[in-house]
Amino acid sequence: MESGKKILDNIKNYRPVVNLWSSVRIKFIVIIVTILLVVITSVAAALAIAIIRPYKNLLSNSLLLQTKILLDNLELRVQNRFLNSSQEDFDFLLLNRVTFPEAKYVVVTGRNPDASQEGIHYVLATDYPDITKLINTNRYIPGVSQFHPEGIGEILQKLMHINNEATALVHQHLESIELLTAEMQGLEMQRRDPYVLKRQTEIQANIRYLEAKLQAQLSVLADQGFGSYPDYSIENLSKNRTEYLFYEPILYYNAENPQENVQGIVFVDVSVEGLLEKISEQQNRLIRLIVEISLVVLTAGIFTAWFLSSIFVRPLGLLAAHVALIRDTDDKEKLAGKSVKVTSRDEFGMLGTTINDMTERLAAAAALSKDLRVGKEIQKMFIPLDLSSSGRKLTTGSHRDSYSEFFGYYEGAHGVSGDYFDYRKLDSYHYAVIKCDVAGKGVPAALIMVEVATLFQSYFQNWNYKRDGYNLSSIVMRINDVIESHGFTGRFAAFSLCIINMRVGDAYFCNAGDNVVHIYDKQAKRLKSYTLRSGSAAGAFSSEMISLNGGYPVEKIHLNCGDILFLYTDGIEESKRKLRVPISKSKDDSDLVLSTEKENDSHLLGIDSETLGNDRVEAIIEAVFARKKFVLKKRQSDFIYEQMDFDFSSCNGTIEEAVLALISVEKVFRMYKDSSAQPFDCVQVDKKIDTFLSKYFLQYDIYASDKVPQPIYDEYFYYKRVKEDIQYDDLTILGIARRVPV
Incomplete structure (x- = not known):
């Protein structure tokens, strides 16, 4: 915890460092200077046209006029000399000519x-x-x-x-x-x-x-x-x-x-050398004048831009610092009463007011979220999970005896929810097991889940084989009556309830809307699915209506030694991720069709997301027990894949490895690297999942290159500069293995 607190302090002390040359102030000054340079250049060009050209014309015409006068004078005198030979001779005539330099x-x-x-x-x-x-x-x-x-x-x-x-x-x-x-x-x-x-x-x-x-x-x-x-x-x-x-x-x-x-x-x-020199001198004089004026204007413009930018940058700095405070404060409840003071009555003032409102609402939401986290911890108390050193429930739980082995994993999506599993040892050979998924999220789903857990524990606390046997219909009907009596609209519980005789391997199931059972057949080395007769979800209808439809039947499934029963909710199969490359569109707006890339690919062309799917779940579990490689192909578009490699060849083929492999692949399925990821972009990963990934995930170093402990909870790591798609549903899975008695 001390190392976590140090990291938390470092995060809190972190403030965004703005590169001087990319700051708003410098950009503002550059814009002003650019505008001034454009204006100065335009004025200089106009002055050159308005001053230099007329001056050039004046000098040029003056030289031309002087030359014409000289030629006219000489022409007249020479003409007189031709007409009157008694006039002065030519050489003397030239000595007395009009001249200029x-x-x-x-x-x-x-x-x-x-x-x-x-x-x-x-x-x-x-x-x-x-x-x-x-x-x-x-x-x-x-x-x-x-x-x-x-x-x-x-x-x-x-x-x-x-x-x-x-x-x-x-x-x-x-x-x-x-x-x-x-x-x-x-x-x-x-x-x-x-x-x-x-x-x-x-x-x-x-x-x-x-x-x-x-x-x-x-x-x-x-x-x-x-x-x-x-x-x-x-x-x-x-x-x-x-x-x-x-x-x-x-x-x-x-x-x-x-x-x-x-x-x-x-x-x-x-x-014309003298003429060109005079023009050049005038041009140089004008250039010097323009440069001097430009320097004065630019200097004044820079100081003015610096002053004006300060008026804009200061409130921006205050707002950025306050947003950084919001970002770096892990306990958002501590933001209550903290506000940014922007006195201007312009758009900055409006933004400051909006940020202050957001801060107060974040603090209020954090207080409510804290209550939900407490509720989530209370909810996890009903699930058989291991305890941390501080007494908190972790994400995994296990049990082992001569005839059986249990290993479960639970990670809620958001706050409290309705997913739940439990198992109780009834006598030397019998275990009662339940896996439940309540429709919906939030407090109503959690309340229904608590009721189901309470009724389950209450019923099997005094269970007696001779008295009660394997008749599970009564307890399932009772759970239905309790939930239905509350009159929740659209709320019901889908669950599987069973009693397993670990000595002989018989499992007696009674389900309420959850009729699919997954068993890994050790002899066949494959995961098999069994579909039971479906009973109505608990709470959807009254007992009388359910009884008229056959009630809740009990069915038996046999487990051989080494077989493993997997009970998991739809949060595993329906785990979803977004496609990162633009999807293809049908040119004629025709109906969506299945991709033909692979035989077991159920992806619809044109859909911008994909799910983990039951096929992948089966392949992952079978790869662990077969001790072979598994390739996860993550779609980037309809026809582009990103390949993730897992090597399970060094696994021991245990039930714990199978469950952790399934959760680990699901985590990698939703994680992705992004060039735009910042240090504060991070993914929370369970330490057991991290350990498993470090052993079997071949691209582990790419995703976990910047790994730090979670500052509050010791059982998690943060993978920094990594993003993930949201976890839409709870991840709930329980594996039950029938062991060969030693």
């Missing part, structure tokens, strides 16, 4: 002085020191060296289209100008009157207008010819390409050759 060099190209050489890409002037890298001659010769930068072919092709458009415009305007000029010449030959003078003035004005219009349209074409190689755009800006060659055609009307209006090209090489 990004413009690396300027190249002016035009036609070769030799008319036989076609093209407008002959270098006329440049300020590029390394011009030899971009020309076709070993040294720079003005008007002779051809300018061959990357993309010159595309540039010349584009400007050829510009020249064709300019030629078309020139021809169109020249026709009008020539008509006006011819008219002017005709007027000059006439006498000068006011009308002629006026008309000459109009013609001169029209010619100037057409020339100005032509020049304006040529300027528009020149602007259309403005471009760069490669194409300069915001999308193309990259550190992989830092230089762009901008160009603009020198376009004006050439009266000497109207077919050639593009007289040359002005090139400017522009570097």
